[in-house]
Amino acid sequence: MMKKIITAIYLILISQSVLAQNPAAGKSVMGVTVFSNAKIYVGNGKEIVNGSLVVENGKITAVSEGDVSANYASAKKVNLGGKHIYPGLISPANALGLTEIEAVRTTSDYQEIGQLNSNVRALIAYNTDSEVIPTVRSNGVLITQATPEGGLISGRSSVMYLDGWNWEDALLKADDGVWLNWPSKMSNSFDFATGTREAKKNENYQTSIDELNKFFAQAKLLAAENNIYDNLKLSAMNGVLKGSDRLYIQIENDKEALDAIAFCSAHQIKFPVIVGAVYSETAINALKENNVPIIIPSTHRLPAKADSDVWEAYKLPAKLFAKGILVGMHYNNSYWRTRNLPFVAGTAVGHGLTRAQALSMITINNAKILGIDKEVGTLEVGKHATFIVSEGDILDMRTAKVTQAFIKGAEVSLDDKQKRLAEKYNSKYGIK
């Protein structure tokens, strides 16, 4: 009897703990599935008003006009009833999965101590059990770049899927690039005596740049000598120097962007990426002339100065697109707000961008910049079947409603902790 009670209690506890966990990772599907009767946003600017998407063994094998399901006799058929299909959204430069509760320091794993941390890897800290991840996935973000912060060289990022049993499962591209925090030319100081704030010249600016120059030169020399001795920090730069990895440079202002671009030319960096906002003609032209892509922060920012254009940040995407620069967008505010990525891209549409351009910032452009465009970013034959289904325009919170998501053909659960809490209290009050 006692044993039975204990077992019963145990089972109750088990079932409750299961409920409190993230949903299980999606199961991969073998064979062919045809999704028909859908509006397909291919992601390269092309839109198919009524089309079909054919998926086989996790890859896209056809994207066609009209209903082609009759051509696939033994396929599983899904009629989407006019819903929209988009490529899974890509969120670069983010701490999602690296921290859980922002103000609770012990939950944070994105900033190592020290200045030169090229060897640290965000990959192994990426927590697939983070309860924040499913909430971001719910709005269509299926790929994140787990990114370290802080210091001069913060570490290396990895591109992760927002589903998986562990980081190995969730991995899309390991150690895709090194993150450099470009020093700021100005530093803000607060003078206690007068109660005033003053923007002062950063006296250590040149020292920091010298340090970076030396570090890159040393890394290059060691690589040229076939890494004759082990130096974890220097050899972590090999990929950047060879051109297989990106060098992401976070900048505060246009002047620093110019210095960073010049630095990359001097060190013959093959894939530099500027991360931040630039506004001046000079800085924008420098991006263009040096063929450097940029990942800009969310439109939902205040103007830099009191006398800046009120909609400075909202207009920036259109300004950069007009110059023919490769523009991606990241959600620069708190990681838990990243579910707003489609909406901050959409906000630029009221300010000169087309909807297709807005979508491209957070799909194909981000994919190109991160070097994952062979696998994801558009719905084209040969790419991963990583896509979302929505009842309406996903760039607009008024109409967005993601009803299904697929990663490499596997349907991902769209359940999350917040939906479960809503359910729980809906049932308490007898509402829907």
Next chain:
Amino acid sequence: MVYPFVAFGNASIPTKQDLLIKNATIWTNETEGNITGDVLIKNGKIESVGKNLSAAGAKVVDGTGKHLTNGIIDEHSHIALFSINEIETISSEVRQEDVVNSEDINIYRQLAGGVTTSQLLHGSADCIGGQSAIIKLKWGETAENLIIPNSPKFIKFALGENVKRGNAPQAPNRYPSTRMGVEQVFNDAFTRAIAYKKEWTNYNNQKVKTGLIAPRRDLELDALVEILDGKRNITCHSYVQSEINMLMKLADSLGFKVNTLTHILEGYKVADKMKARNINASTFSDWWAYKMEVKEAIPYNAAIMTKVGVNTAINSDDAEMARRLNQEAAKTILYGGLTEMQAWKTVTLNPAKMLHLDERLGSIKKGKDADLVLWTDNPLSVYAKPEKTIIDGTIYFDLENESAKFKSVEIEKNRIIQKLLLEKSKGTPTVRPTIRTRPSDIHCDAILEYDGVSVENLDEYLEKMNNQN
């Protein structure tokens, strides 16, 4: 750029005009819902709403294909203030009305986002914070003229991590440091206020006052007595159900009412209790996970509270978010499936009601204040932006003039720089400009600060000041 004397200031004080907005989709927030028609504004008020209106002398604005709504009302804002937080646990004597900054650029930026009215709240460092200022964003007017005349009286209360200094870098060094202590702070304050009120009542009831000493006036308790008398409304910063429940019970037992629970991210857990007491809710659309006490916050909160019958608003608490409260309202459609009309009311009629200003604001109806926004698109859409923002019949933001205005800012800036350079070239001694600024992204959950210094570093700051003297 004189009114106010900062970038984007007006050349002259904007003036009232009679306007006839024709053929727009009108979001009335009244029983008739959305209609296509005209609105006539006369002498700062809505004169009539209908079809085929005409009025001699009124300026006609074509609203074809556009949407006309009420101005957005932000229940929880900290813009346009010189100071946010006092540091006493009970600061009920301080008044935000005394520190309104009519030159804050965020006023103009928010007009450009369709906001017309904001409650400027005290911060949340204290269990009992200061008294609110409720303003209209009349860019170019003096601080005094921004404040709505005879606006209902409000005061900020706060619970949870901020008042117990839970996220302070150092160990908390002030009572209370637990939710247990927070209850006792309120209990003690109102016990004193009840005694104080009694003292004054006894004194006032004495017909002959010769030889009697009047009770000592206490400004802190005066404000609490106003609460007990129902003359001042509480807006309480609150997150988790335990503390919310506590405050509701305490208010019941001590005989005061809680008007609004602001933030109220676990409101969905106590919506029935709030409904029973007719308490309003003013919340964020989708914030969570930024600190321990919001780990069970859900974006469905506003929708659940609305469905239970709680009057619910979406607020900003943040100068950036306030520029797009229309988008925040729309998220209640995505999370929880409110109708478009319900969603729109969360930033217009509902906050008007909880501020007791719905007689004047919050719907498009004859006789109400002409605080209106003409939008390029459905106001709940991410693609919409305001074309005109009107307060009391005066156009304070006009998209038509926006680029010319920005150009004039650039010209003026360049003119000043050239003057400075000219002086410098003549050998005039130069000084580095110092800017006395506060970060513009201050909100409740930013580092709580006192004159640019966080509360946690205040001792150090004062010590340094003293050493210098």
